[in-house]
Structure formats: C-alpha cells, structure tokens
Amino acid sequence: MVNKVLVHLLCFIFVLSFEASANTKGSVRLKDLARLASVKDSALVGYGIVTGLAGTGDSTRNSATLQSVHNMLLRFGLNVPTDQVRSRNAAAVMVTATLPAYSQSGDKLDVNVTSIGDARSLVGGTLLLTPMAMSDRDIYAMAQGPLSVGGFSYDLNGNVVQKNHPTAAHIPDGATVDRSVNTAIVNGDGKVVYKLHRPDFETASRIVDSLSRVIGAGNAKALDAARIEIRVPGNKPTELVSFLTQIERIEVVPDSHLMVVVNERTGTVVSGAEVVISPVTVAHGNLNVAISTEYQVSQPFGVGNVIIDSDFAGVRTEVVPKTSINVEEQQTVSVSLPQGSKVSDLVTALNKVHASSRDIITILQGIKRAGALHAELIIQ
Structure with a gap:
C-alpha cells in the first residue's frame, strides 16, 4: 500500500514538473528583454x-x-x-x-x-x-x-x-x-521605466500581465511598444534594489519575430523554426554563355628567305581576332513544396538538386516577392 502511494505521489510530482517546464518553455527574464531607460553608457x-x-x-x-x-x-x-x-x-x-x-x-x-x-x-x-x-x-x-x-x-x-x-x-x-556618474533610476513621479530591446506590442502586453500578478494590478502599464512604466511601492522607497531585483527575475514568453537571415558572402541561411512557406513551385535552370577571343598575328609574306619590307606597297603586320561563342543550357529542375513546408525543407530540396548558395538566395528573394515566404527576409 505504501509503495502504491509512493508511486502515485512520484507520478503526480512528475506531471507537475512536466507542466511547469512546459509552461516556462521559451520564457525569458525581464532583465534580458529590457533595460532601465534612464541607465545608459x-x-x-x-x-x-x-x-x-x-x-x-x-x-x-x-x-x-x-x-x-x-x-x-x-x-x-x-x-x-x-x-x-x-x-x-x-x-x-x-x-x-x-x-x-x-x-x-x-x-x-x-x-x-x-x-x-x-x-x-x-x-x-x-x-x-x-x-x-x-x-x-x-x-x-x-x-x-x-x-x-x-x-x-x-x-x-x-x-x-x-x-x-x-x-x-x-x-x-x-x-x-575622475567624475562619478549620477544616474537617476526613479523619476519624479516615483516610477521606473523599462525599455524593450526589441519593441513589440504583444511582448509589452505580456510583461505587464506578468508584473501585475507579482506586484499587483495597476502598478505597471505599457506606454507604447517599447516602454513599460512601473510604480515603485510607497512603502519601499529605501528598498529599490530589492524591488528591481524581484521584478527583473520575472519570466515572460516574448513574441517571436519571424525572419530569415541570409549571408550572401558565406551562403549561410538562418531561419526560425516557425517560418513556413505557402505552397509554391520553383523552376530553376542555368544558361551559361561563354565568349572567348584569341588574337593571332598575321605576318607579311616573303619571297624565299627574304621578308618583304613593311613599307613596301602598304604591307604590314596585322593582329586578327578569332572569336568563338559557346552556349550551354542546363536542364530546368522543378522543386514543389506542400502546405506547411519550412525554409529548412526548401533549402534541403535545393541542395539535393545541387543549387549554389547564390541560387538559393535568389530563389528566397523570388519567393518573398511572390508572397509565399511569411517572414522578414534580411540579406547581409
């Protein structure tokens, strides 16, 4: 009986720990999302x-x-x-x-x-x-x-x-x-202002909700997408450090920005896990045109072992170009992506058809213009 109770208790603790870890998955401390607006280098x-x-x-x-x-x-x-x-x-x-x-x-x-x-x-x-x-x-x-x-x-x-x-x-x-820097943390209204590193209305709203659960409703509000105003409790004017330490430990799940970062010099493509591509078909082919020119020297004719003087009858040495054109067209390769495909799926498919890094970047730009890439495309 004791063993059964112990097993049920362990299972209950495991479920609670699993739910807690699932709820805090992706959470970030406030101190990593924002900084005091009045504090700067x-x-x-x-x-x-x-x-x-x-x-x-x-x-x-x-x-x-x-x-x-x-x-x-x-x-x-x-x-x-x-x-x-x-x-x-x-x-x-x-x-x-x-x-x-x-x-x-x-x-x-x-x-x-x-x-x-x-x-x-x-x-x-x-x-x-x-x-x-x-x-x-x-x-x-x-x-x-x-x-x-x-x-x-x-x-x-x-x-x-x-x-x-x-x-x-x-x-x-x-x-x-030689001269100390005086930094005023609390403004004249008894409030502190935190500024988000990356302004976002959804993230600001989530921060205010988390702060309200800890320090009470009405003590925090979002001024805009970048600034959070927090009222310092009147009974803790001398405990500012402890108060700020408490609120900076609050964890928030920030809203993610979907983007794809492409480095054109190295051919590196980095995208978030949630970046999806609408159903799209990519036809890729190359046409290589090579034009080469060789210059040949045409010498004047001679009689026997004697070369005709260049001043004779306007005879002179000429440089004659010889041009050749070679056109090579590779077979067009088509890549089709179903609904819900990720950028990683696209890059994997393009690598299988031996597309170069420059081609992948060009294709991503085309998909973005076509409205099938639902993320911000950043090219470095």
Whole structure:
C-alpha cells in the first residue's frame, strides 16, 4: 500500500514538473528583454600625443602635431618654436572610451587610441596624460599609459611588411574616472521605466500581465511598444534594489519575430523554426554563355628567305581576332513544396538538386516577392 502511494505521489510530482517546464518553455527574464531607460553608457573622447615612437610618428607636414608638441613643452617651461620641432617620435591621436552607468571616481576604463596624422606605426609608444570628455565637454576621465598594438609595419628601400593596423592601439585600464556618474533610476513621479530591446506590442502586453500578478494590478502599464512604466511601492522607497531585483527575475514568453537571415558572402541561411512557406513551385535552370577571343598575328609574306619590307606597297603586320561563342543550357529542375513546408525543407530540396548558395538566395528573394515566404527576409 505504501509503495502504491509512493508511486502515485512520484507520478503526480512528475506531471507537475512536466507542466511547469512546459509552461516556462521559451520564457525569458525581464532583465534580458529590457533595460532601465534612464541607465545608459556614455561615450568619451579626447585628443592626445603619443611619444616614444622609433621614427614612425607624424611628419613635419602635420601642423597639428607640431603645435601640440610646442604646447606640451610650454607646460614644462620650454619654449621651442613650432618650426624647430623635427622629431618623428611623436604622433597626434584620438582617444576614445565608454563610460558605463554607475561609474564612480577611481574606476578604470579601457581606451582605444587611433592616429589622425601620417604616422606609420604606434608600436612602442606611450600616451601622455589626456583628458576625456562627453559631448557636453565636461571631463570625466584621464587617460595615460603604454600602447598595446596588435600589429606592426616595417619598410626599407620601398619594401613594406605589415600586419593588421599598426596605427590603432589599445590600453587596458588606461583611463581613470575622475567624475562619478549620477544616474537617476526613479523619476519624479516615483516610477521606473523599462525599455524593450526589441519593441513589440504583444511582448509589452505580456510583461505587464506578468508584473501585475507579482506586484499587483495597476502598478505597471505599457506606454507604447517599447516602454513599460512601473510604480515603485510607497512603502519601499529605501528598498529599490530589492524591488528591481524581484521584478527583473520575472519570466515572460516574448513574441517571436519571424525572419530569415541570409549571408550572401558565406551562403549561410538562418531561419526560425516557425517560418513556413505557402505552397509554391520553383523552376530553376542555368544558361551559361561563354565568349572567348584569341588574337593571332598575321605576318607579311616573303619571297624565299627574304621578308618583304613593311613599307613596301602598304604591307604590314596585322593582329586578327578569332572569336568563338559557346552556349550551354542546363536542364530546368522543378522543386514543389506542400502546405506547411519550412525554409529548412526548401533549402534541403535545393541542395539535393545541387543549387549554389547564390541560387538559393535568389530563389528566397523570388519567393518573398511572390508572397509565399511569411517572414522578414534580411540579406547581409
């Protein structure tokens, strides 16, 4: 009796676990579908000087580099006229970085350094202290350090050996944040707004339904296809982190977008499992026309062992073209697809008739124009 009860109990647990897994199949956390609208990364940019180059820096034709070196030396009490700067061991560069949200003073940032002059290589260079600012020109970080260049370039007597791009470099942790980023999560109405990575009305509606079951009806609403507004409970103003953690764990089944992605360079076709094709017949055939031309030289005739002079009676050497045309038509192959066929079925059928990747892409475009492909066709 106990064994029977145990068996029934195990079966009941198995059914419950199976139903739970079926219900959560394809579900995605809210944090993977959307982000806080007020939280974003910022771009930083700066202008600096790289020194220590082995004669591969900017030439004297770059007035900006000469002026920059002159201004740098002035800071150290050296007044060297611009026309006296002759060193090719320096180069003018642009420095870029990304400032993440919630960055605090003292955080480290990776920076990218690119040459803007005619420097041949930045290998062995060091970036001097460079202020980095946002679009509002406020300085948020300072960059400095030795460059890491993933390439090289050497030339001698007109011969050049180069690998990758020696005029672009990287400095890991090369910038230090001087100014903290203040990010306001809750707006003046006591609400937070999440923005969907891929706007969709159906997905937004499902998110609101899931949130209403957890935090109560009326506390979440969809402003449009991309934004979800959530009211922060009044009794939890100091527990914002816990509240956001709770709602970001909510799982939602997003509405899928039917699309077929085709890479024309590699011939790769990627489609969703639900992409279907209406009944369609594809007739595929090739007509190859090859035209070749050979040029033959016609020499003037001679008498015995003596060749008639080219000035004699207008006789001269002529180049005579000989053209041949070859037409080859392959037998047309037809492929028929029944109702409910998938893109994978079409590609498999075309591969069986030895259709090339370019032919498959062309056929997919034709099926899309005919209205038989019920998905968005993206060609990369």
